[in-house]
Amino acid sequence: MSLNHDHLTIVDHPLVQHKLTIMRDKQTPTAVFRQVLKEISQLLAYEITRGLPMTRKAIETPMQEMEAPTLAGKKLALISILRAGNGLLDGVLELIPSARVGFVGLYRDEKTLKPVQYYFKVPEGLEDRMVIVVDPMLATGNSSVAAIDLLKKAGADHIRFLCLLAAPEGVVRMKEAHPDVPIVTAALDDALNDVGYITPGLGDAGDRMYGTK
Structure with a gap:
């Protein structure tokens, strides 16, 4: 079951919540x-990917011929917001290995909390693909909004956003800037602290993934 709040979907499946x-x-070590x-990224x-366009094709089972359902249209594009997005990307890509992959490099200026772009490389034909943007944390929403701004300029017009945790402030920011982009997350947390981190949260996802400080 998933709880829907307008354009926000909170996946409350027991396995998702346990893993979160x-x-x-x-105390959870980096490798774990x-x-x-x-x-958890595969579960999310x-x-x-619910509601992906489908078509049918003729196949032959060991028993008989049939018209069987299959995905339609161009392959998905998975876009990771570096660096922490790569943790989600790896799991989703294992589930959808044929997807095309792109990267948006943004870092947060710790004084202004505004995103600064340093890298952008995405697949061709975004206008013909569903684009799934992945980043573990939707905190202020500034980086996510900036990444989606860039993707729309590159032609994407069917975008979804996947994160582990969202803060109310980030959800509002995303809805104001990109009301056409649905968000899927495992939890909507309480708030941001005075330095822009989600609380209760899980700390800095990139640092915990890679063992950095």
């Missing part, structure tokens, strides 16, 4: 954090 608790725990992130991928 493991990731929140500050990475593995569980990969597992089921929800965010």
Whole structure:
């Protein structure tokens, strides 16, 4: 079951919530954090890919010929917001190995909390693909909004956003800037603290994934 709040979908599946608790725990080691992130991303991928366009094709089972359902249209584009987005990307890509992959490099200026772009490379033909943007944390929403701005300029017009955790401030920011982009997350947390981190949250996802400070 998923709880829907307008354009926000919170996936409350027991396995998702259990794995998220493991990731929140500050005692969870880096290797376990990475593995569980990969597992939870695959569970969330089921929800965010709901409603993909389908068609039918003729196949032959061991028993008989049939018209069987299959995905339609151009392959998906998965876009990771570097660097933490790569943790979600790995799991989703394992589930959808034929997807095309792109990267948006943004870092947050710790004084202004505004995103600064340093890299942008995405697949061709975004206008003909469903584009799934992945980033573990939707905090202020500034980086996510900036990434989606860039993707729309590159032609994308069918975009979904996948994250582990969202803060109310980030959800509002995204809805104001990109009301056409649905968000799928495992949890809507309480708020942002005075330095722009989600609380209760799970800390800095990139640092916990890669063992950095």
